[in-house]
Amino acid sequence: MFQSTVRAGTRRRGLASTCAVLAVAGAAVLTPGLSATAAPGASAGARVVQAAPGPLMNYAVNVVQANRGQTLKAERAIEAAGGSVIESYAEIGVVIAQSDNANFAAALRVEKSIASVGATRTAPVAATDPTFGVHDPLANGESGKGGKTPKRTAAPSVETPTSVTADPREGEQWDMAAIGATQAHQITDGSRDVLVAVLDSGIQGDHPDLAANINASASADCNSGVPDTSYAAWQPTTSDHGTHVAGTIAAARNGVGIVGVAPNVRLSSVKVVNDDGFIYPEAAICGFMYATATGADVTNNSYYIDPWQFWCDNDADQAAVKTAVDRAVQYSQQKGLVNVAAAGNSNIDLANKTVDSSSPNDTTPVLRAIGTGGCEDIPAELDGVVTVSSTTQAGERSSFSNYGLGVIDVAAPGSRILSTVVNSGYGLKSGTSMASPHVAGVAALLKSTHPTTSGTALVTLLTEQANDVPCPAVASTCVGTPDVNGYFGEGLVDALEAVQ
Structure with a gap:
């Protein structure tokens, strides 16, 4: 389900009959x-x-x-x-x-x-x-709809704003100041050649703060397991979650509403959330493969894949699905993508899991031990994925945020974040869902300033540039060093350093 604190026709043939x-x-x-x-x-x-x-x-x-x-x-x-x-x-x-x-x-x-x-x-x-x-x-x-990554030319030098005028509600965005985005925008708003795929519940295509930055030709609905590229298909239906995430990444600098971390980059809406709020594996796999095929540079994944909060290697079904998702993720990363994912909102130490009582969430949950058996939150815990925890305006770990030494890569603001919502509006949301798009935006700025750099190298830059946040003195559950710990990973991401 979504990693936020608020839950947000072709003919079938060849199916076996009961007497097949x-x-x-x-x-x-x-x-x-x-x-x-x-x-x-x-x-x-x-x-x-x-x-x-x-x-x-x-x-x-x-x-x-x-x-x-x-x-x-x-x-x-x-x-x-x-x-x-x-x-x-x-x-x-x-x-x-x-x-x-x-x-x-x-x-x-x-x-x-x-x-x-x-x-x-x-x-x-x-x-x-x-x-x-x-x-x-x-x-x-044909060999499948995944296709090949289109050839991309190197992006030109990033656009330097001739003048920077604050949008009307930019002063309410404490999160942008916290990660240095406000200062970064004095240097650049990012490159139009950079594409961030938002794997989520859809993006309002005509939102006044988003419309100019949405690449409709790279957008699709993946819920069936097959991309539907029609405009209506990738629009939000029952949730404004994806629209909120999109605004944090790239709300335009246009004199309207707010400004995103990288307000000049492009967005694609890759819908992987169905109307009941579930993200099933076939939708996520389609999402990663479609983002790769359409030339995305970064994906944002503010969800965990249903119906298991943790997918375990000691279960045949779960292990097979986990392998399939991992193959899609690793393939996308080999093609140069940076995949960013929310850590989750259960206040769990992901490095020391013990039990899960919330899965499966599409039928009847059962209490199960998960301390062994290779049980992981996917996609957040897959190799190479940038896993993000959430911080408050005071710079503390958000009380809901998952954590874990060796699991959390970086941290970003995720409590009471103002961003775009459906019906062309704006609203506050909290969750690691809101932290992850800040990191996706910083990754987009990095790609803008380092257009020929590989995705793996961009991740290295992202973590090296993060600002150290030590464990709180009274937090016994935070382990590690001042440089790297279970609450904040390598630290708070830095948009300003990303563009310097």
């Missing part, structure tokens, strides 16, 4: 209670297994090797197991599938080309969910 028969050449896929018989007309050794009727579910399927051939084998196995391919990413070896066969995952797990399979949720795909498009893996020889 699965044909698996050369092997018997046996499940307790099912019988295997020879298929009429099948070659010697072929077996068929009666499918078990079950709820309609989505799955992440990871192939052993990320290439076209192995991915095609997985797609064929999915069809044979009574499933449909929603989307296929040969470049990372991940296929998103859908099936109403209760034995779908078990049938695929015996395939040599498939490394792991996992359900992306615990609740069935509802009739009210977005219609899931079905990708034809053999159409036109």
Whole structure:
């Protein structure tokens, strides 16, 4: 769900019916209670297994090797197991599938080309969910919608403002002064060639403080697992969360309302939150891959992926999904993206997790031990992702903010942040959701001033330039050194140093 303190048509084909028969050449896929018989007309050794009727579910399927051939084998196995391919990413070896066969995952797990399979949720795909498009893996020889990152030319030197005039409500933005953004704007507002993808609930496209900075051609709704690039699709519906996040990153300097950290960079709205406030794995994977394909330089991720607050390696379904998301994240980072994520709002020490009582949140939560088993908040705890904790106007850790030595990379303001909201308005919100976009904005300024620098190097600069914030003297839960600790990581991000 969102990392804030306020919770914010294509035709389906090929689904297995409750009496579908699965044909698996050369092997018997046996499940307790099912019988295997020879298929009429099948070659010697072929077996068929009666499918078990079950709820309609989505799955992440990871192939052993990320290439076209192995991915095609997985797609064929999915069809044979009574499933449909929603989307296929040969470049990372991940296929998103859908099936109403209760034995779908078990049938695929015996395939040599498939490394792991996992359900992306615990609740069935509802009739009210977005219609899931079905990708034809053999159409036109395409390898998936992920595509290649467009060639980008080096950005020109950043634009220096001829004059800096405060927008009407800029004086209320304590957060901008705290990270040196107000001073940074005397030097530059950032480059128009830098694109920040906001993976969230959508951005109001005609908001007077955002419209000039939104790149509509790079925006899409990913909730179905397949990008829908129509304008209406990526607009907010039930939440203004994404619009608020967007304003913090890049509200324009235009004499209206507020000013963002990088008010001259561009934004794309990549909608990954459904109308019930859930961010399912297939939407997040689509979001990372689409942001990469459209040439984003930075992504902001103010959420954790549902339905598990922590995805664990010792559970087959959760481990497979975690692998699929991680492959998308690592791929984006290899292509040069900086991924920034909120740490979460449960006041948890992420370095010393013990129990989780809130998951799964799409059905009935159960109390479970998570001290072992490789349980992680995703995407925040994935390798290379910049994980952000929240601070108050007094410079303290926000009481709701998660923390953890070795987990938190940097800190940023996240309490009572004024930013844009839907209906062309402005409002205050609190959460690590509000801290993360400050860091995404600083990363955008860094990219503006270092246009040819890799994403990995930009992350290094981001952390090196952060201003040390030592642990409070009375905070026993804050461990580390004055330079690096569990509350603030490497420190408070510095927008001014990013542009010098």
